[in-house]
Amino acid sequence: MSRLDMASSSYSIGELTNLVAVDAQIIKDFISYFHLTWATILQVIVSVMLLFWVLGYSAFFGMGFLLISVPLSKLTGKKLKEYQENLMKRKDERMSVMNEVLTGIRIIKMFAWEQDFSEKIHSCRKAEIGQLKWYLYTNAVIIVQWTSTSAIVGLGTFLVHTFLLGKKLSAGQAFAALTLFSQMRWPLVAFPDFLNQAIRANVSVKRLEEFFMKDEIGFMPGSAADGSGAGAAPPLPTGAISIVGGTFHWGQQHRGGGGALRGPGGEAAAEGAPEK
Incomplete structure (x- = not known):
């Protein structure tokens, strides 16, 4: 179990909720799509090779167009990732405001602050919807x-094969080519969804990585001999002392106690007798 007290202090409840409920689910969904991602790419490559075997050099036109579409897809994918990151930030802000409202609902009702907080929630939601629109527009372009x-x-391959190269297109070649194109259709249609899942998972992994890389709280001071403290505490460093059996009170209620000061090796450094 990670002790991320220092990390949680710098994260709001809304951000922690998104990390657990949203980002973890996105990564889980991507695991299901991972093998389909490389399988679709392999299917496209095999289909192009078979097209070259059926149509000859005219199949290079299709390969060239696919190569041209790669940087275009990379550009739109980069923009999609940017909008996804901004969308998650806006979602964190909205969740933080909602948690603030739910936590202090009694105070809000008491001072009649409903309108102010309602406007604040709508403002956060409006900013989130704005980023969501750009995200969906970019995703539509990819599709x-x-x-x-x-x-x-x-279409381009048939035109090159018949008009530019001057070759005849037989029925067998046409039907075989159309079959291969239909085999390529599903991977090309499904690939945007896989790419979308990969981009979202990448953003979620970075968000979770940033959270888990926060410094953890250290061991509570304790004695390695008696096993006290908040866990298996290491031996005390040189020059440090520990208080064993001490009793602490605020004010003048109690003085003295039966506590003992012990050094790093467990040897007694001082003893305190209880007050009579």
Whole structure:
């Protein structure tokens, strides 16, 4: 179990809730999509190779278009990641405000602050929806890119094969090529979803990594001999002392006690007799 008291002090309840409920679920979902991601890429590569075997050099047009679409997809994927990060930040802000409202609902009702906090929540929600819109717009662009790729590649390949190269396109070649294009269609359509999951998982992993890399609280002072303290405490450093059996009170209620001061090796450094 991690002792992240110092980390939790710098995170709001809303941010911690998103880390546990949202980011962890995103990473879990990506694990299910991981093998489908590389499988779709492999399926596209095999289909292109078979197209070259069926149509010859005219299949290079489709390969060239696929290579051109890679940097375009990378650019839109980068923007999608940026909007995803901003969206998660806005979501953290909204969750923090909601937790503040739920925690202090009695005080808010007592002083009639409902309108002020309602406006604050709507402001956070408006900023979150604004980032969500740009995220969905960019995701739609990625979907259009990949869904139109198979149709454009098929049309372009047939035009190059018949008009530019002057070759005949037999029925067997056409049907075989169309079958291969249809085999490529599902990977090209599904790939944006896999890419979307990968981008979201990458953002969530970085958020969780930042949280888990926070410094943990140290061991509570205790004696290695008697096992006291908040855990298996290491031996005391040189020059340090520990208080064993001490009693502490605030004010003048009690004085003295039966505590003992012990050094790093467990030897008695001082004894305190109880007050009579």
